[in-house]
Amino acid sequence: MGSLPIRSANFERLNKARRTVTDHFVTGLAILSTIVVLVPLVAILGYLIYKGASSLNFAFFTHIPAPVGEQGGGMSNAIVGSGVVLGLASLLGIPVGIGAGVYLAEYGQGRLLGNIIRFTADVLNGVPSIVMGMAAFALIVAKQQHYSAFAGGVALAIMMVPTITRTTEEMLATVPHAIREAALGLGIPKWRTVLSVSLRTASPGIITGCMLAFARVAGETAPLIFTAFGNEFWSFSLKEPIAALPLEIYKYAISPYDEWHRLAWGGALVLIAMIMVSVTLVRIFANRGVLKGGH
Amino acid sequence: MGADIRVENLNAWYGQTHTLKDINLHIPANHATALIGPSGCGKSTFVRCLNRMHETNPIARAEGTVRIGDIDIYKDAAPVEIRRRIGMVFQRPNPFPTMSIYDNVASGLKLNGFRNKRVLDEVVERSLKSAALWDEVKDDLKKKSGASISGGQQQRLCIARALAVDPEVLLMDEPASALDPVSTAKIEDLIFQLKSQYTIVIVTHNMQQAARVAEHTGFFLTGTLVEFDKTHKIFTNPSDKRTEDYITGRFG
Numbered sequence: 247m248g249s250l251p252i253r254s255a256n257f258e259r260l261n262k263a264r265r266t267v268t269d270h271f272v273t274g275l276a277i278l279s280t281i282v283v284l285v286p287l288v289a290i291l292g293y294l295i296y297k298g299a300s301s302l303n304f305a306f307f308t309h310i311p312a313p314v315g316e317q318g319g320g321m322s323n324a325i326v327g328s329g330v331v332l333g334l335a336s337l338l339g340i341p342v343g344i345g346a347g348v349y350l351a352e353y354g355q356g357r358l359l360g361n362i363i364r365f366t367a368d369v370l371n372g373v374p375s376i377v378m379g380m381a382a383f384a385l386i387v388a389k390q391q392h393y394s395a396f397a398g399g400v401a402l403a404i405m406m407v408p409t410i411t412r413t414t415e416e417m418l419a420t421v422p423h424a425i426r427e428a429a430l431g432l433g434i435p436k437w438r439t440v441l442s443v444s445l446r447t448a449s450p451g452i453i454t455g456c457m458l459a460f461a462r463v464a465g466e467t468a469p470l471i472f473t474a475f476g477n478e479f480w481s482f483s484l485k486e487p488i489a490a491l492p493l494e495i496y497k498y499a500i501s502p503y504d505e506w507h508r509l510a511w512g513g514a515l516v517l518i519a520m521i522m523v524s525v526t527l528v529r530i531f532a533n534r535g536v537l538k539g540g541h
Numbered sequence: 542m543g544a545d546i547r548v549e550n551l552n553a554w555y556g557q558t559h560t561l562k563d564i565n566l567h568i569p570a571n572h573a574t575a576l577i578g579p580s581g582c583g584k585s586t587f588v589r590c591l592n593r594m595h596e597t598n599p600i601a602r603a604e605g606t607v608r609i610g611d612i613d614i615y616k617d618a619a620p621v622e623i624r625r626r627i628g629m630v631f632q633r634p635n636p637f638p639t640m641s642i643y644d645n646v647a648s649g650l651k652l653n654g655f656r657n658k659r660v661l662d663e664v665v666e667r668s669l670k671s672a673a674l675w676d677e678v679k680d681d682l683k684k685k686s687g688a689s690i691s692g693g694q695q696q697r698l699c700i701a702r703a704l705a706v707d708p709e710v711l712l713m714d715e716p717a718s719a720l721d722p723v724s725t726a727k728i729e730d731l732i733f734q735l736k737s738q739y740t741i742v743i744v745t746h747n748m749q750q751a752a753r754v755a756e757h758t759g760f761f762l763t764g765t766l767v768e769f770d771k772t773h774k775i776f777t778n779p780s781d782k783r784t785e786d787y788i789t790g791r792f793g
Contacts, residue, residue: 424635428699430597432649432706433625442652446639 347414693724
């Protein structure tokens with residue numbers, strides 16, 4: 247009996263040493279993984295700034311592309327075009343995606359239609375973007391007999407929907423049941439509970455999902471080749487082909503001219519900056535007036 | 542003013558499980574009535590049948606008659622209307638975390654489309670005063686989230702939120718079981734004050750609590766109402782052997 251406390255103290259000490267080593271090891275692994283993720287990101291961004299910043303000047307943002315052989319020119323039409331196509335894609339894709347996510351989380355649990363939507367969204371998420379472009383081509387461009395900004399927006403919207411739907415569903419599932427009960431117990435109708443309580447509580451996660459979907463399609467080139475097509479000139483019409491940054495970058499980067507390569511780097515830098523600025527703006531806007539919970 | 546509650550032949554099921562069996566009971570207006578019994582005896586299901594929250598679970602159903610005042614809640618009105626007249630306070634405080642203290646209290650009115658700001662201000666102040674929370678939060682009404690205050694304050698906030706829609710009945714499902722003794726005492730004081738204006742039904746595991754706040758007590762066991770009488774009678778001279786066994790701690 248007398249030896250037991252000593253033995254258990256030894257055991258305790260050994261165990262403690264092992265636990266400390268394991269703790270440090272796992273923390274180290276986590277830090278290492280973070281670095282592994284960050285290095286390529288920072289490297290790409292740094293290289294982009296290094297290569298692209300020098301080609302950015304006033305003309306880049308105000309002029310349309312110059313004909314081959316002429317110096318100067320810019321990508322103003324592509325910057326605006328990307329804005330138009332992405333704006334349209336968000337306008338179509340975000341409401342549909344959130345709506346489908348709400349159905350899955352609040353109404354479609356255990357129903358056949360819910361399972362079909364969930365399965366479709368997961369499959370759609372894995373479809374190559376060029377296939378999305380072909381689908382939009384077949385559905386819109388082939389019918390209308392011409393390329394258009396509208397077709398580009400639709401192609402990107404379809405790509406946004408599955409990500410937004412699944413994120414919305416998952417974020418709504420994290421809203422505690424007790425909070426829904428509180429609302430129902432006050433005699434608030436279900437649709438209002440979903441809108442003002444469930445969605446509002448889940449909104450930070452849903453906004454993140456929308457931003458991820460937006461950032462992903464902002465750089466898509468393949469679906470736009472068959473739809474928005476590209477345009478060397480100004481166009482604001484949804485019915486006409488329109489220029490977009492990824493298309494310009496693609497065209498300029500595979501061209502044989504040094505001047506165009508320079509512009510491609512500039513375009514890539516502007517594209518990344520546009521994504522970062524819009525994501526940041528949405529975050530600031532979404533966090534305004536949000537009260538922080540205590541726990 | 543509160544309304545009385547008449548329950549006739551109430552039965553409830555969760556899927557195949559028969560959780561409430563032929564409950565008959567008259568709960569008088571403007572009094573506090575306690576429901577006691579071991580876990581799983583059906584007392585929570587019973588209060589959830591009184592405001593038709595029971596049926597929000599897709600596999601649950603209920604049959605029988607429940608009259609609150611002069612309305613038969615399973616015949617005369619939609620569940621949403623019933624729940625506006627019968628407030629509910631849950632076991633764990635459940636304020637809306639994204640809303641301010643003010644918006645939490647106003648939510649029952651606002652989310653039902655009521656917009657008059659001056660009236661809302663009045664209702665919020667009156668409800669928070671009734672819930673004995675006004676003095677503690679009046680400076681942070683719109684600055685703090687409903688989830689940022691302490692657990693006991695959150696529960697009183699939930700009571701204020703329930704009172705703001707001016708219900709006739711207040712159902713409380715173990716409202717103090719997740720709280721510390723000081724907060725529990727505050728909730729009990731509150732029940733004492735509120736019962737002059739509302740009919741209060743409180744489910745509790747704490748028999749001293751039942752004895753302290755309620756004029757009438759019902760004892761539930763395995764889905765049946767074993768005994769319902771004056772609280773004093775239940776705790777000093779119960780007519781049923783099973784009630785006596787339970788309150789003397791012989792089981793449960």
